[in-house]
Amino acid sequence: MRLIKLLKFSALFVAIGIVAIGYGLYVEAKLKGIYRREEEIARLDRDRKNVFRSLEELRKQIDYYSEQYSLDRWVPFFSDPLTARIFLRRHIAGLLDHSHARAFSMEVSPGAKKRGGIYYLGAKARGRFRNYRDLVRLLLNLEREAPLCMVEGLECEKSGEEIEVSVELTFTYRLKEEKGG
Amino acid sequence: MKRVYLHWEGEWIHGLRWDGEKFTTRILALPRMRRKVLLLFDDSLLQYKLVELPFSPRLNFKKILRAEGPSIVEEPSAYYFTGRVLGKMRKREGERITYLICAVPRREVEGILELLHDRGVKVEKVISPLDLLIERGRDWAAEGNGCLVLIDQKKVYILFFREGNFVFYRTFTLTSEVEGPDVGEELAMELRRSSLYLQQEFKVGGEWAKVVIPPRWFTQELADEVTARGGLRVELLRPPSDQPPWLQLLAEADGAVGRLLSLVPPDVKVLDFAKRHCATITLIAFGFALLTSSWAMIKYWEYREERAFLRKKEEILRQWEPILQKKEESYRKLQALKEEAQKVSRHLQERSLIYLPMETFAYITPRGIHLKEINWERASSNPREKGRFEARGRRPVKEGLPPIPFLKVVAVADPKGMEARYDLFQRFISDLKEAPFVEEIDVDDSSLLQDGTFEVTVRLRKIVAHEVD
Numbered sequence: 279m280r281l282i283k284l285l286k287f288s289a290l291f292v293a294i295g296i297v298a299i300g301y302g303l304y305v306e307a308k309l310k311g312i313y314r315r316e317e318e319i320a321r322l323d324r325d326r327k328n329v330f331r332s333l334e335e336l337r338k339q340i341d342y343y344s345e346q347y348s349l350d351r352w353v354p355f356f357s358d359p360l361t362a363r364i365f366l367r368r369h370i371a372g373l374l375d376h377s378h379a380r381a382f383s384m385e386v387s388p389g390a391k392k393r394g395g396i397y398y399l400g401a402k403a404r405g406r407f408r409n410y411r412d413l414v415r416l417l418l419n420l421e422r423e424a425p426l427c428m429v430e431g432l433e434c435e436k437s438g439e440e441i442e443v444s445v446e447l448t449f450t451y452r453l454k455e456e457k458g459g
Numbered sequence: 460m461k462r463v464y465l466h467w468e469g470e471w472i473h474g475l476r477w478d479g480e481k482f483t484t485r486i487l488a489l490p491r492m493r494r495k496v497l498l499l500f501d502d503s504l505l506q507y508k509l510v511e512l513p514f515s516p517r518l519n520f521k522k523i524l525r526a527e528g529p530s531i532v533e534e535p536s537a538y539y540f541t542g543r544v545l546g547k548m549r550k551r552e553g554e555r556i557t558y559l560i561c562a563v564p565r566r567e568v569e570g571i572l573e574l575l576h577d578r579g580v581k582v583e584k585v586i587s588p589l590d591l592l593i594e595r596g597r598d599w600a601a602e603g604n605g606c607l608v609l610i611d612q613k614k615v616y617i618l619f620f621r622e623g624n625f626v627f628y629r630t631f632t633l634t635s636e637v638e639g640p641d642v643g644e645e646l647a648m649e650l651r652r653s654s655l656y657l658q659q660e661f662k663v664g665g666e667w668a669k670v671v672i673p674p675r676w677f678t679q680e681l682a683d684e685v686t687a688r689g690g691l692r693v694e695l696l697r698p699p700s701d702q703p704p705w706l707q708l709l710a711e712a713d714g715a716v717g718r719l720l721s722l723v724p725p726d727v728k729v730l731d732f733a734k735r736h737c738a739t740i741t742l743i744a745f746g747f748a749l750l751t752s753s754w755a756m757i758k759y760w761e762y763r764e765e766r767a768f769l770r771k772k773e774e775i776l777r778q779w780e781p782i783l784q785k786k787e788e789s790y791r792k793l794q795a796l797k798e799e800a801q802k803v804s805r806h807l808q809e810r811s812l813i814y815l816p817m818e819t820f821a822y823i824t825p826r827g828i829h830l831k832e833i834n835w836e837r838a839s840s841n842p843r844e845k846g847r848f849e850a851r852g853r854r855p856v857k858e859g860l861p862p863i864p865f866l867k868v869v870a871v872a873d874p875k876g877m878e879a880r881y882d883l884f885q886r887f888i889s890d891l892k893e894a895p896f897v898e899e900i901d902v903d904d905s906s907l908l909q910d911g912t913f914e915v916t917v918r919l920r921k922i923v924a925h926e927v928d
Binding site: 280281284285287288289290291292294295296298299301302305306308309312313315316319320322323326329330333334336337339340343344347348349352353396410411413414417418420421422426428429430431432433434435436446450 | 726729730733734737740741743744745747748750751752754755758759761762765766768769772773775776779782783786787789790792793796799800802803804806807809810811812813814817818821829830831832833834835836837
């Protein structure tokens with residue numbers, strides 16, 4: 279008792295010190311929790327930035343591929359079959375002209391077969407080509423450029439300096455009133 | 460070290476400074492001194508017991524102290540017990556060990572320490588006078604059998620030694636006047652009694668009696684007189700003087716102080732230490748409190764700042780949510796696009812890709828061969844074409860499978876010479892067989908030698924475009 283009385287201030291200071299250590303350790307533990315959470319947030323932030331960048335990149339690619347891989351591009355919509363027939367005539371005429379075909383003509387079949395919501399319209403084009411390269415270009419344009427015209431048959435015959443060509447093809451289209459159906 | 464030696468006797472303090480200056484004063488009148496002191500305790504307050512036991516290495520002194528200490532005094536709780544080994548002695552019954560046990564009154568020892576502390580005196584050790592005399596006496600009683608005599612005014616201490624080993628002690632107070640005519644007679648009688656006791660108890664006869672620090676009145680003549688009357692040869696170890704004997708003894712035995720008993724109980728020692736260093740302890744404790752509090756405060760500020768920082772970060776993180784949700788539409792669009800692309804891919808699979816073999820034809824047809832006709836039908840189910848392959852023992856076209864496209868080519872080999880024409884034809888056919896789009900070929904060369912014309916029917920390999928993943 280005498281010792282405690284003698285060292286009462288010292289004891290008080292020591293007690294303050296011990297309480298301060300206890301409080302400091304408590305705060306330290308909470309700080310560690312905060313640091314852990316900060317690390318987690320930094321990681322999440324990094325992840326989200328990466329996701330954001332990826333999605334942004336995706337968006338750019340989508341714009342490009344939407345155009346490239348749209349069914350509308352390859353199998354176009356028409357308001358009625360007649361419009362489709364007129365378009366096909368113009369389209370084939372354009373391709374033949376682009377391939378330097380001469381004296382060309384074409385026949386478009388009067389009716390189209392329907393399969394899976396897509397109409398298949400047959401046509402036959404004839405023309406004369408100065409060289410083989412123009413013929414190959416026509417075939418390539420028919421099947422590689424949109425809208426799609428599938429080549430079903432081909433007859434080529436050398437006629438003098440030119441090649442007489444007859445191409446059977448199928449054009450695919452959809453009708454607008456059936457869209458979404 | 461410049462020590463001061465103090466001897467406490469009742470309300471008096473006798474002192475001896477390191478430079479030989481002696482003083483005597485009442486305790487309460489003791490001047491303030493900032494010196495380390497060795498304090499001889501008032502011997503009249505101490506109780507002693509000599510304990511002699513057969514020696515064993517397993518002897519536990521603390522247990523002995525606990526067992527023997529309380530038997531010395533009537534009220535053990537008021538005393539602090541201490542002791543030490545005085546020595547070992549070989550006797551007829553075997554080796555014996557002797558302990559000195561001392562009972563120190565707690566209240567008195569605390570009281571004197573407090574008084575001295577109040578006067579600024581730092582007591583280094585509190586010593587028992589008897590213990591000091593025993594320790595110091597070993598040097599003087601190294602040989603033979605005899606006793607050491609110390610006379611402190613009228614009190615006489617006689618310590619008995621057998622062959623240099625301390626065996627027992629006795630004290631008595633002179634009844635006659637110290638400078639009177641009867642003191643010699645009384646001393647001689649006491650020495651004779653002591654010698655007889657030594658003879659009876661330890662079976663040895665006393666030879667000498669050495670007076671350690673003789674007082675002024677104990678002259679050589681008196682020593683001779685006591686020798687003549689007492690039967691022991693009385694020797695004076697110092698010339699007679701007025702020096703206080705205990706302090707003189709203590710000053711001379713300074714080096715042996717470490718071996719002497721400390722009469723201060725450990726708790727009193729702690730209390731005394733605390734008293735002496737109270738300010739320092741308080742200062743250290745204050746420093747400790749200050750440091751730890753500062754550390755805790757710094758941690759708290761750091762915590763507060765980090766918490767605010769964390770909240771901001773969490774807020775920023777939350778802001779990502781709507782942005783990402785908006786962006787996730789791109790992902791959904793991509794899914795839709797994938798489905799659309801698969802549809803497109805499936806649709807594009809329907810292409811004949813005839814331009815690929817047609818393009819390749821241009822490269823594999825050598826100079827000197829002219830193509831006259833090319834006929835191709837995608838869905839050729841012409842039995843004539845099929846029949847031609849099967850008739851020649853080739854692999855038949857399987858029924859039920861999609862129609863295999865045939866490419867029929869009519870060509871002319873230009874060279875005039877038969878051999879050259881045939882070689883060119885062979886080379887063309889060989890290259891054609893190696894072409895990637897060719898599954899199988901059938902050649903009609905019946906007119907080759909006649910006009911250079913030949914007909915090739917090619918079964919085309921199916922070209923499939925990969926689906927979009």
